[in-house]
Amino acid sequence: MNSTTTSEIDQVIRKIEEVEEDIRNVEAKIEEVEHKLGQDDLKESDIEYYREEKKQLRDKEKQLREKESDLRQERKPQMSNWLMDGRPPLHLNTKTDDELRVQQQSTLERVTPQYSPALVGKRELFKLKQDKKFITFEGKDDQPSILSNVEASELVTKCTDHQVVAFIMPYLQGIIWESGNNYFVYNSEEYKWVETSTETSAFNEKPDLLVSHPAFVKKKSPFKCNDENLKKMRRLNDRYGILAAWKLRSFIGLTCEAKQNISNSAFGEVINYGAHICHGRHGPTRTRLLLFDKKELWLIEIVNGGVSQVVRCKWTDGGSRTLLQEFILQNWLVKVIDQSCKQFGLAIECDSYLGSGAFGYVFKAKRVSDGKQLALKVTGWEEKYILRLELEYRRMEKAHLVCPEEVMGVEEDGFAVFEHGAAILLSDVGDHYSRLDPQSIMDSLKYLHQNRILHGDARLENVVCLNGKPCWIDFAESSFEFAPMSQAAECEQLRESILDRFRYNAL
Numbered sequence: 001m002n003s004t005t006t007s008e009i010d011q012v013i014r015k016i017e018e019v020e021e022d023i024r025n026v027e028a029k030i031e032e033v034e035h036k037l038g039q040d041d042l043k044e045s046d047i048e049y050y051r052e053e054k055k056q057l058r059d060k061e062k063q064l065r066e067k068e069s070d071l072r073q074e075r076k077p078q079m080s081n082w083l084m085d086g087r088p089p090l091h092l093n094t095k096t097d098d099e100l101r102v103q104q105q106s107t108l109e110r111v112t113p114q115y116s117p118a119l120v121g122k123r124e125l126f127k128l129k130q131d132k133k134f135i136t137f138e139g140k141d142d143q144p145s146i147l148s149n150v151e152a153s154e155l156v157t158k159c160t161d162h163q164v165v166a167f168i169m170p171y172l173q174g175i176i177w178e179s180g181n182n183y184f185v186y187n188s189e190e191y192k193w194v195e196t197s198t199e200t201s202a203f204n205e206k207p208d209l210l211v212s213h214p215a216f217v218k219k220k221s222p223f224k225c226n227d228e229n230l231k232k233m234r235r236l237n238d239r240y241g242i243l244a245a246w247k248l249r250s251f252i253g254l255t256c257e258a259k260q261n262i263s264n265s266a267f268g269e270v271i272n273y274g275a276h277i278c279h280g281r282h283g284p285t286r287t288r289l290l291l292f293d294k295k296e297l298w299l300i301e302i303v304n305g306g307v308s309q310v311v312r313c314k315w316t317d318g319g320s321r322t323l324l325q326e327f328i329l330q331n332w333l334v335k336v337i338d339q340s341c342k343q344f345g346l347a348i349e350c351d352s353y354l355g356s357g358a359f360g361y362v363f364k365a366k367r368v369s370d371g372k373q374l375a376l377k378v379t380g381w382e383e384k385y386i387l388r389l390e391l392e393y394r395r396m397e398k399a400h401l402v403c404p405e406e407v408m409g410v411e412e413d414g415f416a417v418f419e420h421g422a423a424i425l426l427s428d429v430g431d432h433y434s435r436l437d438p439q440s441i442m443d444s445l446k447y448l449h450q451n452r453i454l455h456g457d458a459r460l461e462n463v464v465c466l467n468g469k470p471c472w473i474d475f476a477e478s479s480f481e482f483a484p485m486s487q488a489a490e491c492e493q494l495r496e497s498i499l500d501r502f503r504y505n506a507l
């Protein structure tokens with residue numbers, strides 16, 4: 001009889017969970033590096049540096065996945081031993097091995113579809129109709145529609161998908177502004193931004209329009225076209241852009257796809273966009289998409305990666321205007337950003353996403369009164385996040401007074417709590433730490449120590465390059481107690497990460 005114990009199985013399961021967490025962390029780091037690589041103003045040396053960093057992260061990810069697979073193999077005999085013993089393990093997974101393999105595969109490849117979009121669309125439509133979740137909007141004659149009859153008959157004359165997009169863009173923008181939203185419509189027809197795989201970008205997709213707050217958008221220039229009619233239809237104020245970082249996909253207002261005629265294949269394509277958006281660690285539980293053609297629009301709600309409901313309506317249906325306005329997804333981050341801009345007198349445009357960590361999202365912002373560039377760090381409404389941000393603000397203020405060059409400053413009265421979260425205002429926008437001389441980073445940490453400041457989380461991610469020098473951010477864990485042992489440990493932690501990233505042995 002085997003000698004496997006519950007605690008042995010538990011141990012392996014715990015190890016698997018730990019490795020899964022490590023994989024998620026590495027995935028998040030890769031996402032950050034990909035975001036940095038996507039920036040327009042990179043020097044050749046930066047590109048080379050990020051590519052190398054990405055390669056190292058991918059290698060690490062591969063090793064972790066191998067480890068995960070070994071652990072799963074290790075668990076298999078243990079599980080069957082338990083079953084032979086007639087006693088169930090504590091965490092018996094009811095999934096078969098095949099299901100586990102598919103699940104693991106989907107973590108690897110995200111949700112790259114195995115079937116053609118036409119088949120996906122056809123099957124889903126059948127199911128939705130059966131479940132009465134495919135609803136035709138009844139229309140309310142006394143309420144405004146999206147398009148008038150005249151406008152709708154002009155739309156019918158458009159003879160390419162691009163022209164349908166160009167025609168609809170200003171109407172969609174008008175509807176959004178009318179509802180008081182600070183969202184814009186970005187044309188993303190020719191730019192891939194929906195990630196479909198962690199392994200390759202081969203399947204990346206390009207929905208036609210992205211409706212979003214500008215803070216989450218990376219601006220693009222109008223794509224080239226030879227269609228003279230399309231050129232005439234374009235307006236100077238049309239916006240082009242994509243999501244600035246895949247991590248921001250929870251905050252999309254609406255993702256749109258235009259066709260001349262809605263087909264099963266078009267529906268399948270949109271279902272796949274929705275599944276990809278929801279997938280993965282930072283994916284939202286819910287996302288909303290719009291599929292439209294020259295006659296009608298389908299309002300598609302995706303929950304946990306699957307279609308939960310479709311409402312179909314005509315451009316000229318009374319009440320379609322309000323229906324669409326209410327369909328655009330609102331979120332807490334937009335509310336906190338907008339309230340912060342009001343409170344601190346800021347403007348946030350496209351290309352302002354600086355990064356994010358476990359606790360907050362950071363954006364470049366311009367103070368309207370003097371044009372100064374500042375960094376706004378925003379966190380959600382949970383009490384522990386708000387307290388942490390306030391602590392960070394107070395400690396940074398104190399540390400900056402002692403070491404003004406080495407510690408990022410905070411603006412006076414630069415902390416505020418709102419209904420949906422909180423924000424702090426940092427006095428400068430720094431560049432990536434890769435622009436720094438690695439020894440100078442180590443020296444700056446030692447300088448903090450000499451001034452009895454223990455950073456508390458001395459990772460390279462918490463250093464930015466300001467005026468060519470290292471400047472520390474994220475002081476939530478810092479302390480002002482003199483503790484030589486902790487200082488030594490902190491130096492060692494930083495030294496190791498400098499060695500790892502710069503291949504430089506800092507002293």
Ligand SMILES: Nc1ncnc2c1ncn2[C@@H]1O[C@H](COP(=O)(O)OP(=O)(O)OP(=O)(O)O)[C@@H](O)[C@H]1O
Pocket residue numbers: 354355356357358359360361362375377408426428429430431461462464473474
């Ligand atoms: N003033 C700034 N200038 C430029 N980039 C910044 C600035 N502040 C923050 N960032 C970027 O935003 C990222 C996240 O910021 P920060 O570390 O403060 O967030 P966090 O949620 O507290 O992270 P962590 O998970 O490390 O605790 C940083 O790694 C950095 O890339």
